[in-house]
Amino acid sequence: MSVRNTASASRARRRWIGTGWIGASAMVALLSPSPGYSQEADLGPAWLRDPVATSARSAGKAALTDFSPIGAGGGRVEPEGELLAPAALITAVRGGDVAVARRAVASGIPLNLPDASGDTALLHAVRAGNIDMVRFLLEQGANPNLRGAGGTMPLMQTLIADDRWMARLLLGQRADPDARDAAGYRPLFAAIKYGRGAVAAELLRAGADVELENADHQSALIYAIVEGNLEITRRIVERGADLGRQDAEGRTPLYWALFFKNDGAARLLLAAGAPLGEAEIDIPRELGALARQESRAQGPPGQGGN
Secondary structure (H helix, E strand, O other): OOHHHHHHHHHHHHHHHHHHHHHHHHHHHHHOOOOOOOOOOOOOHHHHOOHHHHHHHHOOHHHHOOOOOEOOOOOOOOHHHOEOOOHHHHHHHHHOOHHHHHHHHHOOOOOOOOOOOOOOHHHHHHHHOOHHHHHHHHHOOOOOOOOOHHHOOHHHHOOOOOOHHHHHHHHOOOOOOOOOOOOOOOHHHHHHHOOOHHHHHHHHHOOOOOOOEOOOOOEHHHHHHHOOOHHHHHHHHHOOOOOOOOOOOOOOHHHHHHHOOOHHHHHHHHHOOOOOOOOOOOHHHHHHHHHHHHHHHHOOOOOOOO
16 A cells, blocks of 8 residues: 555545544443432323423423423523423422422422322422421422322321321311322321321311211211221310211211220220210119229229329
8 A cells, every 4th residue: 555545545544533532422321320310200292292291392302301300492591481391390309409499390390290109299209208398389389288109198198207296287287187198098087097196186176077088987986986996086176076976887987996995095085985885785873983993093982093
């Protein structure tokens, strides 16, 4: 090969290498995730049906994962006119970053838009126990009564840790204390079942209806007695529950207290003037046994108990 041909080949090789290097650099830049990208971002058909997502999609495919400010035409803009990808709010909530969540809301992302799993930002925040994030979302207008994946609601999530402060915050911002979840449970009945006295107290404080019934036609008072939860039973009685309210079989709260030998509840109901009802139970015998127990506890006449 001549020197001239060799030089030409060398120049061509350098041009190819240079071009290839530029091309590779551009490819890396295109494929590398943007600084705010998170693989945990939940993107799915629900996002794409939203007007904000549609606008973001028109700015280019990268708009769905790039949380940096973008304009309608795809160019970066100042914060005053920024539009973030729909997943930015959920990602910020999961990360506990109120500042980024604030940016996401300011960009126009709907607060109540669910992620691909069906959960809203508020539900994620409550589940994480992040009360500051929950307060921010509620102040911005998040709906505390929307169901998430599996039909659960934010208020129900407070029962997991018996978080009375989270429950109080939600109830103070329009959470319905009597709303049913997809399984048909009301918050108060769930609190009774799982012994969550702190949240039960907040529900009653917020005006939960103690006369509503569960699927077995039991009032909250009867259900608390049957479950043996004396603390919540006392709170329901103090809340003014109907002590003579009968179930579908005509059995009263006092009947159930005696039937299950729940002495604490029986004494509480008797002291409050609860009627016996007409249920088929040996009421005199049960009351006699209860009276004898009380007599032994008080000691002989004229002496106080231990």
